[in-house]
Amino acid sequence: MTDGNQCGHRSDATVHDGDNPELGGQGSGPLTKPLWLWPVYGFALTVSVVSVWGLLIHFALVPPPYALIPSLNLLEPDGLFVDWQIAAISQDPALCEQVVLSSPLISAERVNAMPEREGCGWANAIRLNAVDNIEVNASPIDCGTAAAMALWLTKVVAPAARETLSTTVRKITHFGTYACRNIAGTPWRSVHAKAAAIDVAAFATSDGSNLSVRRHWKGKDDRARFLHSIADGTCRYFRSALSPAYNAAHHDHFHLDRGWGNTCK
Numbered sequence: 001m002t003d004g005n006q007c008g009h010r011s012d013a014t015v016h017d018g019d020n021p022e023l024g025g026q027g028s029g030p031l032t033k034p035l036w037l038w039p040v041y042g043f044a045l046t047v048s049v050v051s052v053w054g055l056l057i058h059f060a061l062v063p064p065p066y067a068l069i070p071s072l073n074l075l076e077p078d079g080l081f082v083d084w085q086i087a088a089i090s091q092d093p094a095l096c097e098q099v100v101l102s103s104p105l106i107s108a109e110r111v112n113a114m115p116e117r118e119g120c121g122w123a124n125a126i127r128l129n130a131v132d133n134i135e136v137n138a139s140p141i142d143c144g145t146a147a148a149m150a151l152w153l154t155k156v157v158a159p160a161a162r163e164t165l166s167t168t169v170r171k172i173t174h175f176g177t178y179a180c181r182n183i184a185g186t187p188w189r190s191v192h193a194k195a196a197a198i199d200v201a202a203f204a205t206s207d208g209s210n211l212s213v214r215r216h217w218k219g220k221d222d223r224a225r226f227l228h229s230i231a232d233g234t235c236r237y238f239r240s241a242l243s244p245a246y247n248a249a250h251h252d253h254f255h256l257d258r259g260w261g262n263t264c265k
């Protein structure tokens, strides 16, 4: 009986709307929408809500406990929300402690905050000594950026070294993390001014080789293939990742950052 009544209501509504002069007799009221449209509306609404929620998290406008996403686990495969999970670590010193500083993969220690002055400083940074036995020696580095480094080194760089070079990476050389300066040629502060960027220049491997972006990026051998492969893998974990392919200023390093930009080349 219940099903019959619902069908009866739809039928009545159609007749009623069609007779309503305000609707011009076109039967265009919401009750006359084909039933198959409602799931489409539901899907569109869900996508809209998730998109807005994602933007709020992306721009650090939702405190991590309210973001309703699971914490990152560096030992597990990363999933769909990895960018948001890394952003949450940048925001939350307790999450930094739980995910990064307590990880068996990572050798690191907390660095005292430097309150922001003239657009420079950091609130949640660490000294990153090593990731899974790869020496990094970066300090101060924003904790989310350190988490992105850990993911990139373990899930991209280490496998690429095994597959392309048949060796392991022992140490990375970088040009620095924190620098109180603007983006070259602009009035805007660089992500380096928040210690949320690192300029990676070279990789020392266990077989005694040293691969540098400056000397080996343009080659055609396995070392070049390794560098291009790991550059391609930066985009998943860093928001901006600039290689020699981006411009001449990056001919000798990969600029990797966790700012608000989204440039990957």
Ligand SMILES: [Zn+2]
Pocket: 192, 197, 198, 199, 254, 255, 256
């Ligand atoms: Zn840089």
